[in-house]
Amino acid sequence: MRQPGAGQTRRRGAALEEAILRAAVDELTESGYAGLTMDKVAARAGTNKNAIYRRWPNRLALGIAAYRQLATTVPPPDTGSLRGDVLELLRQANRHWSSPLGAILRELLSAAGGTSELLAQLQEQPGDAAAAPWLTTLGRAVARGEAAPEALHPRVATVAIVLLRNEFVVRGVPTAPDDVLVEIVDEVYLPLVRRLGPSPS
Amino acid sequence: MRQPGAGQTRRRGAALEEAILRAAVDELTESGYAGLTMDKVAARAGTNKNAIYRRWPNRLALGIAAYRQLATTVPPPDTGSLRGDVLELLRQANRHWSSPLGAILRELLSAAGGTSELLAQLQEQPGDAAAAPWLTTLGRAVARGEAAPEALHPRVATVAIVLLRNEFVVRGVPTAPDDVLVEIVDEVYLPLVRRLGPSPS
DNA sequence: GATTTACGGTACTCGCCGTACCTTAATTGC
DNA sequence: GCAATTAAGGTACGGCGAGTACCGTAAATC
Numbered sequence: 001m002r003q004p005g006a007g008q009t010r011r012r013g014a015a016l017e018e019a020i021l022r023a024a025v026d027e028l029t030e031s032g033y034a035g036l037t038m039d040k041v042a043a044r045a046g047t048n049k050n051a052i053y054r055r056w057p058n059r060l061a062l063g064i065a066a067y068r069q070l071a072t073t074v075p076p077p078d079t080g081s082l083r084g085d086v087l088e089l090l091r092q093a094n095r096h097w098s099s100p101l102g103a104i105l106r107e108l109l110s111a112a113g114g115t116s117e118l119l120a121q122l123q124e125q126p127g128d129a130a131a132a133p134w135l136t137t138l139g140r141a142v143a144r145g146e147a148a149p150e151a152l153h154p155r156v157a158t159v160a161i162v163l164l165r166n167e168f169v170v171r172g173v174p175t176a177p178d179d180v181l182v183e184i185v186d187e188v189y190l191p192l193v194r195r196l197g198p199s200p201s
Numbered sequence: 202m203r204q205p206g207a208g209q210t211r212r213r214g215a216a217l218e219e220a221i222l223r224a225a226v227d228e229l230t231e232s233g234y235a236g237l238t239m240d241k242v243a244a245r246a247g248t249n250k251n252a253i254y255r256r257w258p259n260r261l262a263l264g265i266a267a268y269r270q271l272a273t274t275v276p277p278p279d280t281g282s283l284r285g286d287v288l289e290l291l292r293q294a295n296r297h298w299s300s301p302l303g304a305i306l307r308e309l310l311s312a313a314g315g316t317s318e319l320l321a322q323l324q325e326q327p328g329d330a331a332a333a334p335w336l337t338t339l340g341r342a343v344a345r346g347e348a349a350p351e352a353l354h355p356r357v358a359t360v361a362i363v364l365l366r367n368e369f370v371v372r373g374v375p376t377a378p379d380d381v382l383v384e385i386v387d388e389v390y391l392p393l394v395r396r397l398g399p400s401p402s
Numbered sequence: 403g404a405t406t407t408a409c410g411g412t413a414c415t416c417g418c419c420g421t422a423c424c425t426t427a428a429t430t431g432c
Numbered sequence: 433g434c435a436a437t438t439a440a441g442g443t444a445c446g447g448c449g450a451g452t453a454c455c456g457t458a459a460a461t462c
Binding site: 210211213214238239240250251254259260 | 448449450451452453457458459460
Binding site: 211212213214217247248249251252255 | 407408409410411412
């Protein structure tokens, strides 16, 4: 069917699913989520919308699935100092959010609105506020005596990335200037995790 | 035209504009932004879409204008202690985001996506991360010696509300449990602004 | 009273999601 | 191997809502 004349191969199951996902990924990178239409994906995959709707309940779910194909995890940095690690993590995130891929992520987050299930799938993606790398980094800093043990807490550890994220999501910034990252680190994050004064409570 | 038979009064200018906005507000409160359609607003205002599009460029702009009618500003609390003030500010915000009005705000933020001009209009609305009340509150605390003067900085002062906002926008939570607010205050905000240790840099 | 402005009415285009229904190929079971 | 079952392909539509176009007509302006 793909090539008339060639042995008419009608794809099924996993093969077809991969083809659809590939097509969705391509559409997503070319046109963003806004331009991702079910008809175009179907056409590109050489199939029709039925096959898609049999696998994903709606456009958003397909978009998220396609995004997850694209996103790749990078290992957390280890520069030897907390400040270096944190700045590098923020810079990585900043680059990601500023990239085309980041733009897509923002579109998806926007489209997901308050749909928690789907939101959760995006949560732990690169560039987003995944807690794991922050806890790792901060754990090393605590071991080196650069941070207070009380800081080893998801809410505290992720403060920096949440603030950066706020710049994007809330203020619609295309790219955060590096000053902002430095300010977040020096004015907020380091004073917080060092916490040399008496602890609260 | 409103009432056939009555003196046919055709509204113009400000009168018509107010009627449209009132209709939009009503639709917004009844059906949320998702249910706010131009046709329904026009019908409710007893006019047609032309009159709306002459005043607002698109649905989102109308939605935001209508929301701004609804939102009201509350004076910042003054409980005498920083912890009390901050907790109260967070609780106010939590109530607002959890209320129907807050749901509408979330819809609008989601719909605004990365459109900075429109985003800016929502920024300083009640419940959102407006910097002013936080600086006021923190200023009083500094005067009382409860907080370090270096903390009197928008990025630092608004950390608490940004974190709470993150709970909603990112995690899609309907209401943040009070524990979370307390945690934000005691684990993050107070340690940060007290900053009893040596300042960075 | 004539001219300009803007409202009301209506109808339409367009895009695109999601569904329905049927035909036909591939797979599975016997 | 052959029948029964499952899943693709093809196509057509319903539905909805945004935004636009046009035109006749009331209200403001001068």
